[in-house]
Amino acid sequence: MTARNVIFPPGRQALYERHRYSPAIQANGFVFVSGQVGSLEDGSPQQGLKEQVRVAFENLNAILVAAGCSFDDVVDVTVFMIDPQSTFEEIWQVVPEYWGEAPYPTLTAVGATWLSGFDFEIKIIAKLP
Numbered sequence: 664m665t666a667r668n669v670i671f672p673p674g675r676q677a678l679y680e681r682h683r684y685s686p687a688i689q690a691n692g693f694v695f696v697s698g699q700v701g702s703l704e705d706g707s708p709q710q711g712l713k714e715q716v717r718v719a720f721e722n723l724n725a726i727l728v729a730a731g732c733s734f735d736d737v738v739d740v741t742v743f744m745i746d747p748q749s750t751f752e753e754i755w756q757v758v759p760e761y762w763g764e765a766p767y768p769t770l771t772a773v774g775a776t777w778l779s780g781f782d783f784e785i786k787i788i789a790k791l792p
Contacts, residue, residue, distance in 0.1 A: 670694060672725035678706050687726045694730045694789045698743065699723040700781040708781050712750060713757050716783050720761040723785055734761055736789040737768045743784040747774040754783055 670687035671679065679686050687696040699722040701708060701715030709718040727733055744750050751772070768787070778784050 670696075670726055670730045672722070672729045674704065675722075675725070678702070678704075681706075687730060689730060689791070692791050694727070694732060694736075694791060696723060696726050696787045696789070698741075698784040698786040699726070700778065700784045702781070712753055712782055715781065716754050716757040717760070719781075719783055719785050720757070723787065724761070727789060730789070730791070732789050732792055734789075735763055736792055737787045738790050739769045739788040741771045741773065741786045743773045743775045743778055743786075745775055745778055745782045747772065750782060 667685065668689040669685045670689055672686060675686070684697055686699075687694050689695075699719050701718035702722065703709055703718070709715040724734065727736070742754075744754060775784075
């Protein structure tokens with residue numbers, strides 16, 4: 664097996680090592696990013712749903728920058744939401760701040776019952792420029 668080409672954002676490597684996963688892997692011209700949540704530097708959740716979504720996107724963007732790309736390079740998105748029936752509209756008020764212009768990436772939205780203390784998670788695949 665070849666070594667994985669892991670992408671680490673600045674300042675968060677200890678958090679990923681503690682939980683034993685890679686934030687992103689670069690392979691075959693793509694970047695596969697693990698689910699990002701609205702966690703603060705110590706791993707605790709940001710308070711408030713909209714702010715938690717913003718921090719999740721900021722954490723995601725830090726990984727994309729470390730990989731040499733941006734959200735404009737994202738081709739596939741999966742979002743996980745606790746209680747989407749009551750949170751979707753509030754979450755989707757924040758998304759345009761980061762999403763960019765059409766054409767948009769593909770999207771799968773999943774309702775979840777547990778996200779380790781978080782209310783929102785975003786996982787993406789990006790094509791390297």
